[in-house]
Amino acid sequence: QVTLKESGPALVKPTQTLTLTCTFSGFSLSTSAMRVSWIRQPPGKALEWLARIDWDDDKFYSTSLRTRLTISKDTSKDQVVLTMTNMDPVDTATYYCAGGSGTHFDYWGQGTLVTVSS
Amino acid sequence: DIQMTQSPSSVSASVGDRVTITCRASQGISGWLAWYQQKPGKAPNLLIYAASSLQSGVPSRFSGSGSGTDFTLTISSLQPEDFATYYCQQANSFPFTFGPGTKVDIK
Secondary structure (H helix, E strand, O other): OOEEEEEOOOEEOOOOOEEEEEEEEOOOOOOOOOEEEEEEEOOOOOOEEEEEEEOOOOEEEOOOOHHHEEEEEEHHHOEEEEEEOOOOHHHOEEEEEEEEOOOOOOEEOOOEEEEEOO | OOOEEEEOOEEEEOOOOOEEEEEEEOOOOOOOEEEEEEOOOOOOEEEEEOOOEEOOOOOOOEEEEEEOOEEEEEEOOOOHHHOEEEEEEEOOOOOOEEOOOEEEEEO
8 A cells, every 4th residue: 555644834924944745555666667756736726746856866846936846755765755946935835746657647745735835 | 837728717507418529739639638527626637648648436427538639628528526526637848747627517
């Protein structure tokens, strides 16, 4: 059974750096073709894909957020970490990690709400 | 970036109705399209991938079709548990992008 769970701060201040961790089980990111993405959703709005890391450490980023995002993995811990710099209130959203072996998202975490406010 | 649009933005329907949602890409994406269902307060759930492949465990009343720029998701006979918001997602090229969503609610 595949599970993913996001963890991180519920509240961050403007200009701070957000660090989110996705801890997963039921698959390994050292297995060929496995991938983990981060996706966010502001309250009442649509989904927005942020970044993806692949089993071979290839990384891909949102065009508009590329300069603020870093995605990394710790295969030994079955974790993927996303950092987002210079947080702003417009970054308030539920952040999801999602995984799978294709270009779609088979498995999703429950999401974690991050509020950006002073 | 490839822009995704969906129509309608919302639809009111009754149990048993046939519902069709359209998704359009700003450029050709071959068959690299997925559909997700999202209920309030929950994570999205994959329904269809590669435009027409039904994800394991998803009821057969859901079907997808299309290629290139125009795609459809059809629910053949709407059930009470199908009232939700539906999103399309292109996976042809990075960055991946989602449509704005279509809300299906009770008539």
